[in-house]
Amino acid sequence: MMKDVIALTPDMPDASAVVAGLFAGGPGLDVGAGHDGAVIQLRAADGRPLVSLEAPLLVHVPGEAERLLGGDVSEPPVPYWWTEVRASTAVPEAGALAGSVAGRLTALLGGSVWPAGAATTEVVRTAEGTAQAATDDDDALTVDVLTDSTAVVLADRPLLVLTAWLSAILRKVTDAGLALHIVTPPHVRLSLPLRTALAGAPNRWVVQDPECGYYDGLSGAVLHWQNGTFTPVVDETGERSAAKVFTENAPATGRQLGVAFRVTHRPDDSLVLGRALETAWSALTGATPAGWGTAEPINLRWSKGQLTNLARERSPEPTHLLAVGHPDRPAIATHRVTRAPDGVAEDITLTLGYGEDETPPLDAIEALARTLVAEHGLTSMLVTLRRARRDLAVPPSLEAPPIPVSFTLGAEDVHTIGLDHARRPPVDLQPVPLGPTTRPALYYPLGDGTDAQAWTVLQRLHAHLRNEPAD
Incomplete structure (x- = not known):
């Protein structure tokens, strides 16, 4: 089992600090690098990997350490450096060695170590042993x-x-x-x-x-x-x-609002990605996303320009991104950018957490759908609500399934299906036209997220829109 120790420092771990950290095991250990130099390994003389030191990450997003490590972590003011030290439990002393590596970094640079109490500056000797030598193979x-x-x-x-x-x-x-x-x-x-x-x-x-x-x-x-x-x-x-x-387990008292939607853009050199996500975030929280990145911790300040540049660099391959909100409103999004037959598609799932005494903004959903249709090329959007943890963490226990609140079908698909057919579903609901009357999108209200029968209504609606025979 990997034992993780994390150093949070106000200053970057430079070469001298890293060298000091690597001497936590004394002079008898070997040092190797992998993943194009992004990982440094401390190894026993027989080749056993003991500790892996990840490349430091500069975090500009406030609240990430508390979100990921818990409320008892001492998080420095942003920006700060996040350095992960992973110890293999194949060697009993490796956990203490990781704590000494992280402790030496913070002794030189300031900051704190997680978990609390793990940091030392003592030299940790490892027992002799025999094992297959490690390799520098980045693909291992x-x-x-x-x-x-x-x-x-x-x-x-x-x-x-x-x-x-x-x-x-x-x-x-x-x-x-x-x-x-x-x-x-x-x-x-x-x-x-x-x-x-x-x-x-x-x-x-x-x-x-x-x-x-x-x-x-x-x-x-x-x-x-x-x-x-x-x-x-x-x-x-x-x-x-x-x-x-x-x-x-007792049912959760919080609620999670899920907004899953796709927007499609014509290919254009001036195209800026992330605008639709920012619009949804602002409509539902009153603020823009706090940060974005490709992994956790999410370390970059929110920037549509930087996000767009990364997607362009990776094109035509898909780009998978994450975005996170401010600490006072738990919110996180997955964001996938792909080439589509008719341009560039953004598939976004935004999840927001609410406590027992907080009211999810269901009254803002129709207006959001209208804006996404008018300004961002909305293809479809499904909004759901469910009982779940406010902090958005996933427990190893049964959680209530999401219940549909609304479904929006974009103007292009409504036109392909036929407006008369799309606006007359075989269920008791009245779709709301969004956009130009000659070529509207349709917003289908399904409920307030408390009646599981909304899934049956949604399934019948989808079957109708696909011209499938009724059950």
């Missing part, structure tokens, strides 16, 4: 267990997030045709971006449970290790069972 999978079918990562931190390291592991695993299984204790939560990245077979979030052994943190299925992978336990009739702890 640095995971805890690797079989013919599955890469297993063991992790333990309050909120497990889509770091640059985990994102790279996921890409390599996918390219190799393997499954990624992340194993955690039951107190761990996932961030929404990581939950999205792990969704669907063959990847899994595997939770350790003293009663049943292991279970899937997203589905609840009891799991066991068989033939080199975690697989559901089935009884003699072939039925799967759910872990008791997964279904018995």
Whole structure:
């Protein structure tokens, strides 16, 4: 299991600070680099990897350390440097060694170390041993267990997030045709971006449970290790069972508003991406996003220009981005930019968290749809509401499903389907035209997010719009 220690420093860890940190294990350790120099490894004399020091990240977004590490973290004023030190538990002393590396950085640069109490400046000696030597192969999978079918990562931190390291592991695993299984204790939560990245077979979030052994943190299925992978336990009739702890947790008191939409633009040298996301964010929170990035922690101040430049550099390949809100309103978005047959598409899912005594802004949704239609080329938008945690963290327990609030169909698809057909669904709702009367989009109100029958209405509406026969 990787033990993470994080140094948060006001000044950049320069070469001398890094060298001081690397001497935490004394002069007998070897140093190697990987991933084009982005990772420095401390290795035992026999080649065993002990500690990996990630490239420092300059964080400009306030509240990220508290969001990802918990309320007891001491976060310096922005901007500050975030340096992750990962220790392999294959060597018992590696955790203390990581704490000494991080402690030496903060002793020289100021700042703080997470978790509290992990920092030391003592030299940590490691036991002698024999192991297969490590390599400098950037394509090697640095995971805890690797079989013919599955890469297993063991992790333990309050909120497990889509770091640059985990994102790279996921890409390599996918390219190799393997499954990624992340194993955690039951107190761990996932961030929404990581939950999205792990969704669907063959990847899994595997939770350790003293009663049943292991279970899937997203589905609840009891799991066991068989033939080199975690697989559901089935009884003699072939039925799967759910872990008791997964279904018995008290329901969440907060709510999450989900806004999933697509906008499509004609290709243009002057095109600026991120405008539709900024519009939605402002309409629902009264502020623009606080920051954006490609992994967590999200480190860059919100900038549509920088976001656009990155997407242009990566084109024609898709670009996957994240955005986060200000600390007073939990909000996070995934943002995917792709080439579309008719131009450039932005697929955005914005999720906002509300406490028990807060009211989600459902009354702002129709006006938002109208603006996205008029100014941003809205293709479609689905808005949902559900009972879930205000902080947007994903627990390893059963959560209430989202309930549809509204669906908006863009003008182009309404025109293709036929306006007369699209505005006469076989359900008890009256669509609202948005935009020019000769070529409108249609906004379909589905409810206030409290009646699960809205899913039936939405399914019948979709079948009608696709000209499918009624059930």
